[in-house]
Amino acid sequence: MIELKNVSKTFTLHNQGSAIIEVTNDVSLKVSAGECVALTGASGAGKSTLMRMIYGNYLSQAGEIRIGDVDLVRAEPREVIALRREILGYVSQFLRVVPRVPTLEVVAEPLRAIGIGAEEAEERAQSLLAQLNIPQRLWSLSPTTFSGGEQQRVNIARGFAHSYPAMLLDEPTASLDATNREVVLSLIEAAKARGAAIIGIFHDEAARARVCDREIDVSRFTPKAAA
Amino acid sequence: MTPLLSVHGITKHYGTHIGCADVSFDLYPGEVMGIVGESGSGKSTLLNCMAGHLAPDAGAVVFDTRTDGPKDTVTMSEPERRMLGRTDWAFVHQHARDGLRMGVSAGGNVGERLMAVGERHYGDIRNRATDWLDRVEIDAGRVDDRPTTFSGGMQQRLQIARNLVTGPRLVFMDEPTGGLDVSVQARLLDLLRGLVRDMGLSAIIVTHDLAVVRLLADRLMVMKSGRVVEAGLTDQVLDDPQHAYSQLLVSSVLQV
Numbered sequence: 001m002i003e004l005k006n007v008s009k010t011f012t013l014h015n016q017g018s019a020i021i022e023v024t025n026d027v028s029l030k031v032s033a034g035e036c037v038a039l040t041g042a043s044g045a046g047k048s049t050l051m052r053m054i055y056g057n058y059l060s061q062a063g064e065i066r067i068g069d070v071d072l073v074r075a076e077p078r079e080v081i082a083l084r085r086e087i088l089g090y091v092s093q094f095l096r097v098v099p100r101v102p103t104l105e106v107v108a109e110p111l112r113a114i115g116i117g118a119e120e121a122e123e124r125a126q127s128l129l130a131q132l133n134i135p136q137r138l139w140s141l142s143p144t145t146f147s148g149g150e151q152q153r154v155n156i157a158r159g160f161a162h163s164y165p166a167m168l169l170d171e172p173t174a175s176l177d178a179t180n181r182e183v184v185l186s187l188i189e190a191a192k193a194r195g196a197a198i199i200g201i202f203h204d205e206a207a208r209a210r211v212c213d214r215e216i217d218v219s220r221f222t223p224k225a226a227a
Numbered sequence: 228m229t230p231l232l233s234v235h236g237i238t239k240h241y242g243t244h245i246g247c248a249d250v251s252f253d254l255y256p257g258e259v260m261g262i263v264g265e266s267g268s269g270k271s272t273l274l275n276c277m278a279g280h281l282a283p284d285a286g287a288v289v290f291d292t293r294t295d296g297p298k299d300t301v302t303m304s305e306p307e308r309r310m311l312g313r314t315d316w317a318f319v320h321q322h323a324r325d326g327l328r329m330g331v332s333a334g335g336n337v338g339e340r341l342m343a344v345g346e347r348h349y350g351d352i353r354n355r356a357t358d359w360l361d362r363v364e365i366d367a368g369r370v371d372d373r374p375t376t377f378s379g380g381m382q383q384r385l386q387i388a389r390n391l392v393t394g395p396r397l398v399f400m401d402e403p404t405g406g407l408d409v410s411v412q413a414r415l416l417d418l419l420r421g422l423v424r425d426m427g428l429s430a431i432i433v434t435h436d437l438a439v440v441r442l443l444a445d446r447l448m449v450m451k452s453g454r455v456v457e458a459g460l461t462d463q464v465l466d467d468p469q470h471a472y473s474q475l476l477v478s479s480v481l482q483v
Binding site for chain 1: 417420460467469475
């Protein structure tokens with residue numbers, strides 16, 4: 001489902017003396033449907049960078065990133081937009097929303113975007129919010145004023161609203177209490193069971209051990225300093 | 228899929244000074260594209276050339292018309308272009324007073340565009356005008372008031388209602404949130420996003436506010452000195468800018 005072939009990325013900082021930073025070099029990996037793979041490595045090793053390259057908000061300089069039948073490295077913006085709407089979901093660490101939009105609509109939006117009716121989308125959103133223990137009295141409020149953990153759960157509800165065949169999870173269990181952590185892990189297990197290919201970053205080792213089928217240490221893709 | 232708008236090599240000079248040079252892109256139905264850059268970078272010139280307000284020195288702006296398919300709007304006849312401007316195109320000005328008739332009531336401002344496309348039934352026109360005022364969150368009781376009695380944010384929303392009442396397929400926006408305070412901006416952004424999604428609109432938004440494009444635009448074009456220096460997916464350009472100028476632009480935003 002997700003396949004990377006010889007992918008490399010460098011950052012060129014034009015305004016800081018044109019410094020060139022090599023981040024990852026020659027990454028190849030493959031994740032099949034129904035599989036969950038964890039990216040591991042020390043902080044700064046390039047886990048999040050690799051994930052953003054797979055989502056397409058970081059540009060790769062070389063190689064091929066295939067999700068379904070789209071090559072993200074060479075795709076047109078509209079192909080990437082369609083891919084993200086239908087196929088590829090991403091749960092980031094931070095919730096970014098339009099101010100004033102009620103939580104329920106924030107969660108239902110990915111479903112509305114693929115053409116599901118307002119009523120059905122809201123039902124699904126309600127059940128996810130209830131499952132993630134967001135009190136009903138907050139559903140009609142904008143999540144911008146919520147606590148960090150609540151925002152994180154709204155973000156997860158939004159990410160799991162549509163049954164994406166491929167998902168990227170960036171620290172989905174961070175800043176959650178035991179009960180909600182359990183809910184999130186069961187959502188991930190359910191997604192795997194329906195055949196989603198998942199790539200995740202988990203600092204929570206117990207969670208990683210439970211939902212992930214294998215681990216990929218990204219530090220082996222980090223370019224070594226020129227000898 | 229046929230692009231809704233296909234722009235080829237648009238160039239406009241002001242004497243020896245470059246307004247914009249050799250800009251080309253395709254916009255597909257339902258897409259929202261942002262154009263950012265510092266003032267004087269040529270983004271408004273480009274927008275005005277595309278919308279037919281300025282005649283470009285070179286280039287073509289091909290629009291997929293309902294009746295005749297793709298057609299170059301630069302070379303089409305003036306009446307034809309004006310008709311497009313009243314039906315399938317809409318233009319939201321930065322200053323609402325440039326896009327409104329200040330001496331006519333709010334309802335009249337919205338109704339006028341309907342009359343321009345042949346609506347004649349007073350009751351229908353008034354109902355649709357009131358319906359649109361409601362959609363842009365202007366109290367129906369204000370339908371007979373003139374825009375001069377409205378606040379800046381209300382005038383901007385009225386301008387949007389006037390533009391969208393005829394169900395256009397392409398909306399040009401020049402700094403739609405410029406000059407409004409942030410709480411009104413947020414409300415307007417929310418409104419625009421809902422309208423874009425529900426009506427399946429395509430839009431081209433010129434702004435210098437990167438937060439606005441992050442929320443509204445799927446794609447982004449960065450302009451400097453009349454030329455496009457970088458184009459791509461909005462979050463890719465904002466998160467991983469490639470060109471020196473885009474990097475400067477993104478890194479110059481103040482964090483709140």
